[in-house]
Amino acid sequence: MNAAQKPWEERSAARVVAPARPRKLAKVPFVELADGRLQGVVSSGSDIERVYVSSLTAANHSFHCSTNNNRPCGGIRSGGCNHLRALADEAVLQYGVERVARYLRADVAADATTGAAVLAAVNAWHEPSAGAPVFSRFLRHLAYLELPATTEPMPELHWFPAGGAVR
Amino acid sequence: MRFDLLTAPVDGVSEAYDVVGGFDGTLVAGLLRPGAEQIAALHGLAAAVSGTPLAARVAEAVDKTVAGSISDEHLAALVAARSALLGAAHDALLAQLDEAAGRSRDLWPAAVPSAPAGAENLLAAARSWLSDLAIAGWRGIDHDLVSHADQAVQALLAEPRLRRLGALLDGFAGELRACAPGATMPRVPVRRWADLWARALLLAQPGALAAAEAGTVSGRLLPLGIDLHEHPTAVQAQVHAVLETADGPRLVRASVAAPKVDTLVGSGVWQLLRGHSSLLAAVTEQRAMDLVDMPVTAGGDLIWTDGHARPGAPAEPFATARVQLATAAAAPVPPLERHPVRLAEPVLLEGYTVTPHDDGVTLALPGLTIEVDVERMHSAGPLTPALVATSTACIGLLRWDGCWTIQPLAVEAAVKRKTVAVHAGAWAGGAGDAAGAKAEAAAADAVKVLRERAGRLLRR
Numbered sequence: 001m002n003a004a005q006k007p008w009e010e011r012s013a014a015r016v017v018a019p020a021r022p023r024k025l026a027k028v029p030f031v032e033l034a035d036g037r038l039q040g041v042v043s044s045g046s047d048i049e050r051v052y053v054s055s056l057t058a059a060n061h062s063f064h065c066s067t068n069n070n071r072p073c074g075g076i077r078s079g080g081c082n083h084l085r086a087l088a089d090e091a092v093l094q095y096g097v098e099r100v101a102r103y104l105r106a107d108v109a110a111d112a113t114t115g116a117a118v119l120a121a122v123n124a125w126h127e128p129s130a131g132a133p134v135f136s137r138f139l140r141h142l143a144y145l146e147l148p149a150t151t152e153p154m155p156e157l158h159w160f161p162a163g164g165a166v167r
Numbered sequence: 168m169r170f171d172l173l174t175a176p177v178d179g180v181s182e183a184y185d186v187v188g189g190f191d192g193t194l195v196a197g198l199l200r201p202g203a204e205q206i207a208a209l210h211g212l213a214a215a216v217s218g219t220p221l222a223a224r225v226a227e228a229v230d231k232t233v234a235g236s237i238s239d240e241h242l243a244a245l246v247a248a249r250s251a252l253l254g255a256a257h258d259a260l261l262a263q264l265d266e267a268a269g270r271s272r273d274l275w276p277a278a279v280p281s282a283p284a285g286a287e288n289l290l291a292a293a294r295s296w297l298s299d300l301a302i303a304g305w306r307g308i309d310h311d312l313v314s315h316a317d318q319a320v321q322a323l324l325a326e327p328r329l330r331r332l333g334a335l336l337d338g339f340a341g342e343l344r345a346c347a348p349g350a351t352m353p354r355v356p357v358r359r360w361a362d363l364w365a366r367a368l369l370l371a372q373p374g375a376l377a378a379a380e381a382g383t384v385s386g387r388l389l390p391l392g393i394d395l396h397e398h399p400t401a402v403q404a405q406v407h408a409v410l411e412t413a414d415g416p417r418l419v420r421a422s423v424a425a426p427k428v429d430t431l432v433g434s435g436v437w438q439l440l441r442g443h444s445s446l447l448a449a450v451t452e453q454r455a456m457d458l459v460d461m462p463v464t465a466g467g468d469l470i471w472t473d474g475h476a477r478p479g480a481p482a483e484p485f486a487t488a489r490v491q492l493a494t495a496a497a498a499p500v501p502p503l504e505r506h507p508v509r510l511a512e513p514v515l516l517e518g519y520t521v522t523p524h525d526d527g528v529t530l531a532l533p534g535l536t537i538e539v540d541v542e543r544m545h546s547a548g549p550l551t552p553a554l555v556a557t558s559t560a561c562i563g564l565l566r567w568d569g570c571w572t573i574q575p576l577a578v579e580a581a582v583k584r585k586t587v588a589v590h591a592g593a594w595a596g597g598a599g600d601a602a603g604a605k606a607e608a609a610a611a612d613a614v615k616v617l618r619e620r621a622g623r624l625l626r627r
Contacts (some may be wrong), residue, residue, distance in 0.1 A: 005538060006569030009357045010188065012508040013568050015542060016356050017345045020399065022609055025616040032429075034344050036310045049623060060480075068624070075586055077539065094430060098308040140321060141428055141619040144400050145614065147324055149425035149443040151471035153464075153502045156335040157396035157403045157424065158511065159359070161574075165544035165551055 012159060019164055020094045028090040030138045033103040035165045038091055039134045041068075042083040052083040053131035053138075062127035067137050072128065080124050088115030159163075168493075168514060170310040171534025171570050172267035177259045184569075185250040186215040190249055191361035195303025198232055206233050209245075216248045239294055242301060246368045249361075254505035260567050261500065264512055268493075270418075275499040278464050286326055292319040293332060293371040297364060300343075305360055308349040316340040324426065328378065332370040334424075338398035339363040362508065369533040375503060379464040386412040387479060388419070388456045390449060391513050392562050392576025393592025395436075395545050399429035402436045404595060406446055407513045407564070407576065409491045410458070416495040418513065421446050421469040428617065433608025434547045434594050434603045441596065445473045451596030455479035467498025485588055486575055488562050490514040516573065530561070530573065536588040540572040549599060550591040554580050 008014045011089045029051075031040035039055035044067075052073055054065040065073035065081050075081040080088075092115045101108045106121040189208030193201055201209065213229045216222060219231045225248045228241035265272055296316050301323035303312055316336055325334030339360070346352050370376055389409045390395040396403040403424035410419045423446075441447050449456050457479045462470040492515050500509060519530040527541040541552045543566070555561065577590040600606040 004570065005572075009354065010184075011356075011568050012359055012362050012506075013542065014356045015360045016342045017590050019397070019432050022432055022435060022606070022620045024609070024614065025430065029616055029620045034310075034607050035314055036347075041567075043620070051620075051624065089314065095285050104228050139625055140317070142617055142625050143321075144324075144426040144428050146625075147426040147619055148327070148619065149423060149440065150327070150330065151421070151423050151444060151469075153405070153420065153422040153468040154331050154334055154396075154403050155402070155509055156331055156370075157338075157398070157401065158508050159335075159363060159366075159403070160398040161543040162395040162397035162402070162436075162545035162547060163542055164546040165541065 013161055015163060018096075018099070021096070023093040025089060028086050030141050031087055031091045031094055031142075032137065033091070033095060033100065034137065035133070037134075038087065038100065038104055039137070040087045040090070041135065041138045042086050051135075051138075053134045054081070054083045054087045055134050056080075056084060056088070056104065056122070056124055056131070056136075059073065061124050062103070062129075063124040063128045064127065064131060066128070066131045068131070069121040070131060078125070082118050084124065085119060088119050091115060092118065116117050168269070169267045169531045169534070170537075173535055173537075173565075175263075177263050180256045180259055183215070183256045186211050187249055187252055187361075188358070190245070191357050192303060192474065194361050194364065195305050195355055197307050198237055198346060199302045199304075200235065201233060209233060212245065212248050212252075218253065221247055221251060221333070230449055237302070237470075238473050239298060242294075242298055242368060243372060245423050246365045249365050250369055250503075250506070253507060257505040257507050257510065258501070260507055260510060261512075264510070265497070268512070268514060270495075270497050270499040270512075275502065286329060287373060289319065289322050289326065289329060290371045290373060291333075291523055293323065293336060294368065296336075297368045297371065300364060304349070305352070305355050305357075306349045308343055308347050310344075310347050313340055313343045314573070329376055331376060333367060334398075334426075335367050335370065336361065336402045337400050339367060342371075362506070366506070369503060379466070379468075379501070381464055381470055381476075383463040384410060384412060384417075384419070384462040384469070385459050385461070385604060386410050386457075388421075388446075388458050388513050389475070389482045389484075389491065390446070390453075390455075391484050391488060391492070391596055393447075393450055393548075393588060394511060394543075394564060394574070394576065395547055395592070395610075396424075397432070397436065397545070400426055402427050402431075402439060404440050404444075404447065404592070405511075406450060406592075407511075409487055409495050411491075416491045416524050417467070418495045418497045419463065419467050421471045423447070423471060428613075430613055431610050433545075433610075434598060434606045435613070436547060437595050437597075438607060438611060438614075444471045445476060445478070446471060447592075448596035449478060450590075450592050450596065451599075452478075453481055453483055455482035455526045463500065464501075466501045466504070483588070484562060484590065485515075485560065485579060488513075507567045510567045511574070513576070514565050514573075515588060516561040516563060517559070519561075521558065523552075523558050528552050528556050535571075538570075538572050540566055540568075540574040543574040548591040548594050549603075550575060550578065550589050550593075554578055554589050557581060559586065
């Protein structure tokens, strides 16, 4: 017999975060759960040079939305704006509703499946904040695809097995 | 292969892990004010290396840590002790595996002095963040502390010689970011985060990332299969293969890695790699490749360059495994890479009985019962745990994470009363079915959107 499998805490290759799911990026090229916020970038429907930077804070459920040139979003209503709604929908596609709700400390119903359900649960209120840090996270995100590939081995990636096989 | 030889516990491995486990526990609450239990664990670490050249430095580092005045140099000494213990565990486990497989392995050549990679300021920035993490402990991390890594990571990734450290820190920081704040985490991945932290601190020492001295090899390369690694911003395919050289068959690996973004997953990742290594297409087509003067490291890693390879005759991996694997010689593992997670030795399994269960699949061989490492099975190819459960032969990597497991690279399974071979890396060179083609097209579309956005917004 072989020894029994070790508990999760004692395994080097323990899976900590489920991989993101692929989604269409045309409308919302970037969304992430980071820095205590749901944050991301929504492409403008009318001007291809413009994007909106939206975020929703986990701590107090305040939200922000402005263009990358720091002009306020014109569509802000109580509970959010169209950009924030698009962001929440895409976050749910990318991470699953459970992880988004948990990160935002949103009390959603057990059968909730959409970003709208998450937004309804948090009752977001508008508080202007700086969009620049989120926009720079987006630029950093874009920069990954500009970096070169390599054929030198990266042994540290043995800690990061590709997963997701259907059981 | 004498699988029964893998059943005996290896002398000292569990003792080494007990000491490492004690040290790893100190990182949960952080090293700022170690309590009685943490102090005992630190002394345990010092005691474990007291008969080695590390003894004096580690003893001093432990005293300083207990006294609350820890420096860069002391953290390096603690990490050296931890790495030495796990390195020794790696060596003992690999020796057991080599004995079971009847595999001969070259000795590591005497160290040659190598030029440091430079960029000392970038390494210092990485060490400083890692030191802050150790002081705060996993329970003490918050969003601010995690985001302090961003700048260092970006600079490291932009520097080809330091990319390994950049990719490691990025994957590690991504997990910390998803779990922060640490105070409210339901469970802490104690071993894993200590591993990632310690390896990063090791690579951030000046000289650790010096370029590997490369020789060259020529001969016919017969692929066995592909091991795929991935975190949100990096992907690596490692082809395991037998190289027929003038001195006999040798086990080698050929890697290709690319940066990526988190929404590129599954079979969408192959297109990021394909253009940089003609070997991936050869794996899909089940061809050998003829190599002439291909650069290779002492650790058996080919530094793939398409110009040194041309497509050869058809070669079926199971035929290669049956004919060549038993006699192929293996390369030694570079000292700084020695950690049990790095054990990934190709073997051929036949004549087993399969038991599927809720959490995976168990294979019973004569003398050994072994779990299939289903967590290392991915969705970027056609090989599934269900196919492994109907298989009669398997090419896999022997892995060790507290016990031996097998990561399947390919199986022979009965499908509609015919035996067919299914390979985890079958789609490396191109999608093999409609679902795969759809995933590839979606990923290509995602890349196109991001490049368009980058074109408009990035270079301003």
